[in-house]
Amino acid sequence: SGLSMAAAKDVVGHEITHGIVGSTSGLVYEYQPGALNESFSDFFGATIDGDNWLVGEDLLSPSGKALRNMAAPRDAYGEGQPAHFSEYRSLPKSTDNGGVHIYSGIPNRAMYLLSAGLSAESLGTSIGHEKTTNLAFKTMIGLTPNASFDEAAEFMASLARTEYPDETSIYDATVLAWKSVGLPQEETTESTIVNTPV
Numbered sequence: 001s002g003l004s005m006a007a008a009k010d011v012v013g014h015e016i017t018h019g020i021v022g023s024t025s026g027l028v029y030e031y032q033p034g035a036l037n038e039s040f041s042d043f044f045g046a047t048i049d050g051d052n053w054l055v056g057e058d059l060l061s062p063s064g065k066a067l068r069n070m071a072a073p074r075d076a077y078g079e080g081q082p083a084h085f086s087e088y089r090s091l092p093k094s095t096d097n098g099g100v101h102i103y104s105g106i107p108n109r110a111m112y113l114l115s116a117g118l119s120a121e122s123l124g125t126s127i128g129h130e131k132t133t134n135l136a137f138k139t140m141i142g143l144t145p146n147a148s149f150d151e152a153a154e155f156m157a158s159l160a161r162t163e164y165p166d167e168t169s170i171y172d173a174t175v176l177a178w179k180s181v182g183l184p185q186e187e188t189t190e191s192t193i194v195n196t197p198v
Helices: 009-023 031-049 105-120 129-142 149-163 168-179
Strands: none
Touching: 009 031, 009 129, 031 105, 031 129, 031 149, 105 129, 105 149, 105 168, 129 149, 149 168
16 A cells, blocks of 8 residues: 555554553563453544544555454455454464454454444444543553453453443443453353362
């Protein structure tokens, strides 16, 4: 295309957000924490651009598709991205650091749904971009470096409760947005810790 990445405000915002993640939660750039790192960077890049849920649409890719489509991850550049945790597969670190650019579409869609997509797709009532941005930012900076998708979903829901204690609909929408992409996972693994009497 001949265009610099700097030609796209959302790509610049994406890269700046990586810097914020690095100096706050330090989400490790591999596997699920790395995909969360990518997802928050996509979200805040799209927020800075402000006019749609696409990231990198101004770079004029040969296919005409944006690098990311938060509303419809499967419709992104290349082969697209999974949009639901049921499509998640463990990948070796040698493949995209364990899928950081592949699986970021899953939390991307959750944040799109929370902000606008639940309402747009008649799945419930979204909470708007300002409240979603507040929850996303506080989740992003408050996670531990090795946070999983489940932990991000659960932490954002707990923040919804503490940030908006008088608005239960915000908690409900947050849970619904993450459940709509299969998170937290329904199945819990049995603990290997044996409970022994003290």
